[in-house]
Amino acid sequence: MSCSGKKINITVWNENVHDKEERVKAIYPEGIHGAVKSALDEDNTFKVTIATLDMPEHGLSDEVLNNTDVLFWWGHVAHGKVDDALVERIWQRILGGMGFVGLHSAHYSKIFKRITGTGCRLKWRESGDTERIWVVEQGHPIADGLPEYFELAQEETYGEKFDIPAPDDLIFLSWFTGGEVCRSGFTYNRGKGKIFYFRPGHETYPIYLDENVRKVLRNAAHWAAPVNGPSPTYGKFESVNH
Ligand code: ZN
Numbered sequence: 001m002s003c004s005g006k007k008i009n010i011t012v013w014n015e016n017v018h019d020k021e022e023r024v025k026a027i028y029p030e031g032i033h034g035a036v037k038s039a040l041d042e043d044n045t046f047k048v049t050i051a052t053l054d055m056p057e058h059g060l061s062d063e064v065l066n067n068t069d070v071l072f073w074w075g076h077v078a079h080g081k082v083d084d085a086l087v088e089r090i091w092q093r094i095l096g097g098m099g100f101v102g103l104h105s106a107h108y109s110k111i112f113k114r115i116t117g118t119g120c121r122l123k124w125r126e127s128g129d130t131e132r133i134w135v136v137e138q139g140h141p142i143a144d145g146l147p148e149y150f151e152l153a154q155e156e157t158y159g160e161k162f163d164i165p166a167p168d169d170l171i172f173l174s175w176f177t178g179g180e181v182c183r184s185g186f187t188y189n190r191g192k193g194k195i196f197y198f199r200p201g202h203e204t205y206p207i208y209l210d211e212n213v214r215k216v217l218r219n220a221a222h223w224a225a226p227v228n229g230p231s232p233t234y235g236k237f238e239s240v241n242h
Contacts, residue, residue, distance in 0.1 A: 058082065129157045136172065143219070152205070152207060160183070170185075
C-alpha cells in the first residue's frame with residue numbers, strides 16, 4: 001500500500017515474441033508477462049495490468065502510462081520495434097516519478113539505454129550455467145527477506161564488462177559456474193523516478209517461477225513506487241532567505 005493507502009498500479013510490459021515459441025510456452029503458458037504478473041499478484045496492495053508490443057500503442061497509451069506507478073519491462077528481439085516517441089513519453093514519466101523495473105535482456109532496450117546514457121553491452125553465453133546471486137547491499141529494501149545468496153539451477157550467463165554507469169545502489173552480484181561475474185541488480189535515480197534493473201529471466205528457463213526471484217519483483221515494485229516528494233525547480237531563482 002502506498003503512503004496514501006491507495007493501491008500501487010503496476011503495468012507489466014513484454015514484447016511477447018519468444019512467448020509464442022513452444023519451448024517458452026511450455027514454461028510460461030501465460031507468457032513471461034503472465035508469470036511476472038502472477039508474482040506481483042501475490043501482494044494484494046498491487047493492481048497489475050499487462051501491456052504488450054502487439055497492442056495498439058504497444059499497450060502504453062498516455063492514459064495507461066499516466067496511471068502507472070511502476071512499469072516493468074521485458075524485451076529482447078524486438079527492441080528496435082518499440083516506437084521512439086513512446087520511449088520519450090516513458091522517459092518523461094520516469095522523470096516525473098514513475099518507477100521502472102528492467103528485466104533481463106531489457107538491458108539493451110531503448111528506454112534502458114536512455115536511462116543509463118551508455119551502450120549497455122555485456123558478454124553472454126547460453127550454456128545453462130548455474131547462477132549464484134549474492135546480496136551485496138543487505139539493508140536495501142529490495143533485499144528484504146532474502147538469504148545471503150540464492151541460486152538458479154540453469155540460466156543464460158551474462159558477464160562483465162556490463163557497459164553501464166556506476167549504479168546508485170548495487171544490490172546483487174552474480175557468479176556463474178563458467179567463471180563470469182556480473183552486476184545483476186542495481187538502481188538509479190533519474191528525476192523523481194526510481195529505476196531497478198534485475199538480470200535473471202532468460203526465456204528458456206523457469207526463472208520467474210523461482211520464489212526468491214518473485215520476492216525480488218515484489219520488493220522492487222514497492223521500492224520503485226512514487227513517493228509524494230517535492231518537485232525540483234530549475235533555472236534562475238531568487239534567494240529563498242528573504
Ligand atoms: Zn536471455
